[in-house]
Each structure stands twice: as C-alpha cells, then as structure tokens.
Amino acid sequence: xxxxxxxxxxxxQELRRNPRMFPVIFVAPVVQLAxxxxxxxxxxxxxxxxxxxxxxxxxxxxxxxxxxxxxxxxVVDVTSNDGDVQREIESxxxxxxxxxxxxxxxxxxxxxxxxxxxxxxxxDSNSAGVGLAYASSLIAEKAAEIALQxxxxxxxxxxxxxARIRVWFNPQLLSQHFMVPGVLALLLMVITTVLGAMSVVRxxxxxxxxxxxxTPLKRWELTVGKLLPFGVIGIIDVLLVVAVAVLWFxxxxxxxxxxxxGLSLVYLLCTLGLGLFVSTxxxxxxxxxxxxxxFFMFPMIYLSGFIFPxxxxxxxxxxxxxxxxxxxxxxxxxxxxxxGVGLEAFWKDALLMLGWGVGVLMLATFRSxxxxx
Amino acid sequence: MPAVTVRDLTRRFxxxxxxxHVSFDVEQGEIFGFLGSNGAGKSTTIRMLCGLLKPSSxxxxxxxxxxxxxxxxxKRRIGxxxxxxxxxxxxxVEENITFFGGLYGLDDRTLAERRAxxxxxxxxxxRERTLTRDLAGGWRQRLALGCxxxxxxxxxxxxxxxxxxxxxxxxxxxxxxxxxxxxGVTVFVTTHYLDEAEHCHRLALMHSGRIxxxxxVSELKNVFAKRAVVEVRTASPMEAVRALxxxxxxEKTSLFGTALHVWLRPGQRATExxxxxxxxxxxxxxxxxxxxxxxxxxxxxxxxxAGGTAA
Numbered sequence: 001x002x003x004x005x006x007x008x009x010x011x012x013q014e015l016r017r018n019p020r021m022f023p024v025i026f027v028a029p030v031v032q033l034a035x036x037x038x039x040x041x042x043x044x045x046x047x048x049x050x051x052x053x054x055x056x057x058x059x060x061x062x063x064x065x066x067x068x069x070x071x072x073x074x075v076v077d078v079t080s081n082d083g084d085v086q087r088e089i090e091s092x093x094x095x096x097x098x099x100x101x102x103x104x105x106x107x108x109x110x111x112x113x114x115x116x117x118x119x120x121x122x123x124d125s126n127s128a129g130v131g132l133a134y135a136s137s138l139i140a141e142k143a144a145e146i147a148l149q150x151x152x153x154x155x156x157x158x159x160x161x162x163a164r165i166r167v168w169f170n171p172q173l174l175s176q177h178f179m180v181p182g183v184l185a186l187l188l189m190v191i192t193t194v195l196g197a198m199s200v201v202r203x204x205x206x207x208x209x210x211x212x213x214x215t216p217l218k219r220w221e222l223t224v225g226k227l228l229p230f231g232v233i234g235i236i237d238v239l240l241v242v243a244v245a246v247l248w249f250x251x252x253x254x255x256x257x258x259x260x261x262g263l264s265l266v267y268l269l270c271t272l273g274l275g276l277f278v279s280t281x282x283x284x285x286x287x288x289x290x291x292x293x294x295f296f297m298f299p300m301i302y303l304s305g306f307i308f309p310x311x312x313x314x315x316x317x318x319x320x321x322x323x324x325x326x327x328x329x330x331x332x333x334x335x336x337x338x339x340g341v342g343l344e345a346f347w348k349d350a351l352l353m354l355g356w357g358v359g360v361l362m363l364a365t366f367r368s369x370x371x372x373x
Numbered sequence: 374m375p376a377v378t379v380r381d382l383t384r385r386f387x388x389x390x391x392x393x394h395v396s397f398d399v400e401q402g403e404i405f406g407f408l409g410s411n412g413a414g415k416s417t418t419i420r421m422l423c424g425l426l427k428p429s430s431x432x433x434x435x436x437x438x439x440x441x442x443x444x445x446x447x448k449r450r451i452g453x454x455x456x457x458x459x460x461x462x463x464x465x466v467e468e469n470i471t472f473f474g475g476l477y478g479l480d481d482r483t484l485a486e487r488r489a490x491x492x493x494x495x496x497x498x499x500r501e502r503t504l505t506r507d508l509a510g511g512w513r514q515r516l517a518l519g520c521x522x523x524x525x526x527x528x529x530x531x532x533x534x535x536x537x538x539x540x541x542x543x544x545x546x547x548x549x550x551x552x553x554x555x556x557g558v559t560v561f562v563t564t565h566y567l568d569e570a571e572h573c574h575r576l577a578l579m580h581s582g583r584i585x586x587x588x589x590v591s592e593l594k595n596v597f598a599k600r601a602v603v604e605v606r607t608a609s610p611m612e613a614v615r616a617l618x619x620x621x622x623x624e625k626t627s628l629f630g631t632a633l634h635v636w637l638r639p640g641q642r643a644t645e646x647x648x649x650x651x652x653x654x655x656x657x658x659x660x661x662x663x664x665x666x667x668x669x670x671x672x673x674x675x676x677x678x679a680g681g682t683a684a
Contacts, residue, residue, distance in 0.1 A: 006475030010464065017463040017504070211459035214423050215476040216449045371444045372426050 003217060007225030015229065025195075029187045029237050030244055036183045037176055037249050044130040046074045050094035052085060053078050057105030063116070066142050067098065072134040089121050096120045096131050108146060180251050181333040182306050184241045185326055188264070189271045190297065192234045196275020197292040199226045200368065201282045213370045223365045227272050234268040245337075254340030263332050263350055269357030270325035277360055280367035300324045305331075328353040374437065376401045376528050376559035377422065381431035384417050391417040393582035394431065399561060399575075401527075404554045406573030407563040408672065414582040415563040419532050422561065423453050436528055452521035456533035458513050460520065462506035466497050469505055469520060477524035484523075491519030494549065511542025518549060522558075529553065531562040535569065547572050567668045576668075578675050585675040593671045600624065601642055602666050605633040606659040607651070616654050622646055627673060634670065 015021050053060050067073045076094050088094040099117040107114035118135050120128040203209040245251045282288035304326035321327050328349035335341045377399035384392040392414045399405040407415045420426040422435055424444025433440045436450045460469050470491050474484040492498050495515035535543045554560050570576055578586040607613045610633050614626050617635055624636040644661050651658050
C-alpha cells in the first residue's frame with residue numbers, strides 16, 4: 001500500500017514537470033469541445049433556395065413570401081428562367097429550387113389542383129432531406145391557409161388528418177444537444193486511452209520499467225499506480241467538459257449529476273484500462289499510439305453509435321457494437337443529459353461497461369510481466 | 374555458502390543459444406567479473422540471476438533462493454543497476470532516492486538515513502533539488518548505484534555499469550565498489566572494459582554463451598606462464614606479422630594496438646631468431662622485448678581458441 005503511494009506521487013511529480021502535459025490534459029478538451037460543439041452540427045438553417053416564378057402573380061408572390069419569411073430558407077434569387085436552376089445549383093449558390101408553373105395563380109383562383117416543383121441538390125443528402133421536409137411542410141401550410149380562406153362562412157370544416165408532431169427530450173431538434181454529450185464521451189476516451197497507452201511503454205523505452213521490475217513492486221501495484229493518477233486527470237476532464245457543456249453550450253443536464261459522475265468513473269476504468277493494455281503489448285510509444293488510434297479508437301468511434309445510429313447498421317455488424325464501452329457510455333450520457341433518466345433505464349449498459357472495465361484492467365495486469373518467459 | 378550458485382544455466386531465444394550450460398559459484402563478499410564481447414551472453418546471464426528473465430533450463434540460486442522458482446524473493450534481496458542508469462529524468466535527485474527507497478519498503482526513518490547515505494556516496498549533497506536529466510554521466514551513475522543499494526542488499530548486480538562514463542568517474546565508481554565489497558557485499562559485474570576487469574577478484578571470460586575461462590586475474594594470466602610474449606615495435610607491423618608467423622619458435626602473432634605481440638612456443642626464450650628474420654627482410658624493429666601478458670592477451674587467446682573473433 002505504501003509502495004502504491006510512492007508510485008502515485010512519482011507519477012504526479014513527472015506529470016507536473018512535463019511541459020506538454022498541461023495543454024494536452026486541460027486545454028485540448030475545451031478547445032475540442034468548442035470546435036466539435038459548433039462544427040459537428042447537422043442543423044439546417046438558411047438553406048439557399050432559388051425560385052423560378054413563371055407565373056408572376058400576387059398569388060405566386062404570396063407563396064414566395066412564405067419561404068422568405070421562414071428561418072430555414074433564404075431566397076437567393078427569383079427568376080423566370082428555368083435554365084437558371086441548373087446553373088445556381090451546380091455553382092452551389094442554391095441548394096434547392098422551387099419552380100412555380102405559369103397559370104399557378106389562375107389555378108388557385110379557379111380551384112383547380114396545381115403542382116409546384118421542388119429540386120434539391122442530393123449530393124449533400126442530409127441537408128437535402130431536411131430542406132425537403134421543411135419545404136413540403138411550408139407548402140402544406142400554404143395549401144391549408146388557402147383551403148381555410150375558401151371555406152364559406154358557416155360551412156363545416158372538411159375532415160382531414162393532421163399529424164401533430166412532438167419531439168421529446170430535444171424539442172428544437174438541436175444537434176448540439178445530441179452531439180455535445182457524445183463529444184464528452186469521445187474526449188474522455190481519446191485523452192485517457194492515449195495517456196494510459198503512453199505510460200508503461202514510456203518507462204519501457206527509458207529503461208525505468210526494468211528497474212521497477214527488479215524491485216519488489218507487485219504487478220497490480222504498477223497497474224493501480226498508473227490508473228489512479230490518470231484517473232484523477234480524467235475526473236478533472238469530466239468536470240471541465242460537463243461545465244463547458246452546461247454553462248457554455250447550455251445543454252440541459254436533466255438527470256442526476258452524481259450518477260453521471262459515478263458512471264464516468266466506470267467509463268474511465270474502461271478507457272484507462274484499454275490504454276494500459278495497449279501499453280503492455282507495445283514496444284515503443286509510437287507503436288502504442290498507432291495501436292490505440294487505429295486498432296481501437298477509430299473502430300470504436302464508428303461502431304459506437306456516435307456518428308451512425310446502431311439501429312441503422314447491417315445486422316451482422318450490430319453484435320460487434322456490444323464490444324465497445326463507448327456504446328454504453330453514449331447511452332448513459334445522452335440519457336442523463338437529455339432524457340433525465342436514471343439507472344432504471346440503463347442499468348444493463350452500466351453493468352456491461354463495468355464488466356468491460358474490470359476485464360480489460362485484469363488483462364493489462366496479467367500482460368505486464370515482471371519476469372520474461 | 375556461496376552467494377550465487379549457477380548450474381547448467383541455459384537460455385534460448387528461439388533457436389539461438391544465448392547462454393549455454395553455464396556453471397559457477399560466487400563467494401560472499403567477492404567482486405566477480407563477467408567479461409566478454411557484446412552478445413557473448415553476459416547480460417542474459419545477469420538478467421536471469423536478477424529474476425528478469427526465466428532460465429530455459431538449469432538452476433541458479435541467489436542468496437540461497439532459487440531464481441526460477443521465486444524470482445520475486447530474489448528481487449527483495451538484491452540490488453541491480455544496468456548500463457542505462459534507469460533513473461527518472463524528470464525527478465530530482467532527492468525524489469529519485471525517495472521513490473526507490475519507498476518501492477523497497479523502507480520506513481521513514483530508514484529512508485532518511487539511507488537518503489543521506491546515498492547523497493553522500495554519490496557526492497550530491499547540496500544538489501538534492503537538481504533534476505536528474507541535468508546531471509552529468511558520472512554523477513548519474515553514482516546516483517543510480519546509490520538508489521540500487523538503498524535497501525542494503527547483500528548482493529549487487531551491475532550490468533555494464535560504466536558504459537559511456539569518463540575515465541575519472543569510472544575510477545571513482547570502482548573505489549565505491551571496492552568499499553562495498555570490503556563491507557561484505559557480493560558484487561557481480563559485467564563489463565567489456567578489460568582494464569576494469571582487473572578490479573575483480575575473480576573473472577569469468579564469456580564467449581558465445583559459454584564460460585571460456587574462469588579464475589583470478591593472475592590465474593588467468595598464468596595460462597601464459599610457460600610461454601613468453603615478445604612485444605615488437607615497428608613502423609611496418611603488417612609485414613612483421615607475415616615475416617614472423619612461420620618461424621619455428623613462434624606459436625602465433627597478433628596485432629596489439631600499434632605494436633605486435635609474438636607468443637613463443639613453450640620453452641623458447643630467445644629473441645635472436647626474431648631479430649635475424651626481421652633484419653633479413655629489411656624490416657626495422659624499434660624495440661623487441663619481453664612483456665607481461667595482459668588480460669587482453671588472455672581474452673584474445675581465449676576467443677581465438679574458441680574459434681571466434683572478438684567484437
């Protein structure tokens with residue numbers, strides 16, 4: 001136990017004197033969170049749209065006004081030339097085009113059905129999809145308005161089905177609310193796994209590991225002696241990132257903070273344990289870095305549901321996502337932040353994550369041999 | 374009871390035999406040297422004795438404990454210092470001492486005593502707060518030695534402890550080793566510096582994983598007792614080697630620094646045939662005199678007889 005204390009103290013003494021450590025541990029997370037929080041957004045606003053108004057009537061201008069008034073669109077040009085559409089979309093000046101046919105006003109006045117055309121640039125399928133949805137709802141709104149005006153006074157309303165959509169937990173569908181808790185999970189993984197991966201192998205490179213190996217230091221003491229100091233750094237990062245998320249990005253923290261904190265510690269067991277494991281199987285810091293990033297972090301990020309929803313993955317791939325602790329932590333963080341739910345909602349994820357962490361730490365401990373066979 | 378007992382100790386790395394059935398004893402308080410070129414198996418042997426590497430076969434006991442069965446038991450009882458002076462560069466002198474003392478489980482009082490001792494021994498009093506990476510090689514080496522003996526081990530293993538250190542520091546280092554040995558500590562040291570080997574009470578010459586010769590320094594030199602060695606100084610040593618090699622009274626010749634060493638066959642004591650042959654071929658010899666064989670002669674001889682070349 002006493003040996004452990006000396007080991008931990010030594011680790012902090014080294015950290016304090018390493019000039020590269022402070023920015024990596026404390027500045028990078030905040031900067032990354034800021035960048036990812038702002039840049040990693042799937043919100044669609046001010047979609048540039050070009051309008052071909054072949055009708056040039058007050059009725060058609062009324063429809064255009066509807067688009068101009070919407071925060072989701074900005075009308076870049078109103079033209080009567082069909083050929084402009086292709087040019088504008090190819091040059092990316094407009095992402096979408098609305099074509100109002102000649103005779104649109106007449107048709108409305110004479111109560112005849114009429115069709116308007118919407119063209120969207122599918123090369124950015126995500127934005128196109130969102131833009132199309134906004135456009136159809138605007139047009140549907142307009143159609144409803146027209147129908148309402150026509151209704152003779154006192155006439156019964158025509159039966160129609162209207163969907164009233166309510167989005168729970170993130171009513172504005174702000175992608176920041178979805179992304180920032182995910183970024184917390186990602187940042188913790190990158191920082192602590194890399195720190196862990198570098199730690200033991202650095203001593204291997206310097207030759208101090210061999211010196212430790214001729215002392216009576218026990219294997220678990222070495223593992224715990226590395227785990228605890230880096231765990232403290234991880235805890236500081238958790239607090240820092242949660243503070244930035246809540247105070248700066250104003251992400252609502254609806255659930256329990258102590259629960260979030262406690263489960264973050266379990267998550268740190270996983271990420272640090274993984275780092276230590278990588279460290280024991282590597283011969284150099286460079287190799288440890290490559291192994292951690294390419295063999296573990298990238299696949300984990302892709303398969304965790306951080307970017308692609310797990311439900312959308314092909315069935316043969318889905319089972320692999322259960323091997324990834326990031327998957328469980330994402331469910332937990334998003335659940336606590338956005339839904340305000342507790343253990344009753346994700347106790348299975350929490351347990352699996354705990355098991356993963358303990359498992360990988362044991363693996364790392366057994367891999368760190370004091371006597372080479 | 375010997376401090377170290379080694380019987381048929383063997384270590385393979387795949388098909389490569391790094392240490393090949395080695396047997397020897399090291400007595401309590403002895404400075405025991407392991408001499409050999411790079412790759413001869415010295416470090417592999419010392420790493421097995423320290424419990425860092427499992428023997429492939431054979432046995433070794435250190436301080437009465439079987440290294441193969443209880444490597445951790447051995448580790449508690451020995452001090453180890455390697456060629457790389459494995460200190461933490463980002464820690465100060467004092468922090469390094471405290472850290473290693475703590476790992477060896479010293480209590481606060483003992484630790485304070487031993488810290489003072491190590492600082493004194495390394496000559497680093499007053500420089501406790503210097504970062505280790507700012508120390509010159511010789512200081513660092515003595516600090517590493519100090520850290521390795523904080524727990525007062527009875528057996529000390531030094532793996533090429535003086536590599537990359539200046540001659541003055543090396544001499545100081547050997548004074549410390551002698552003092553430790555006088556206080557009863559067994560010192561097991563590997564080196565490839567022949568002059569250093571002269572400090573050892575007994576020497577094992579290692580070549581290709583085997584012990585090619587073992588004995589005190591004078592015993593090893595006595596291998597040559599019956600054969601005289603003549604040192605020939607000449608401006609054209611290569612021609613002289615060719616000229617003297619096939620003389621009937623000459624066993625062999627070898628280049629030795631800038632001079633030439635000529636081994637005469639047992640019983641031969643005359644230098645005249647050498648002089649005549651050189652004069653006959655017009656090779657001018659500045660001097661031609663008998664010399665005491667050095668350890669290097671012994672080493673070269675051993676290596677040659679083992680059929681290899683020294684690195």
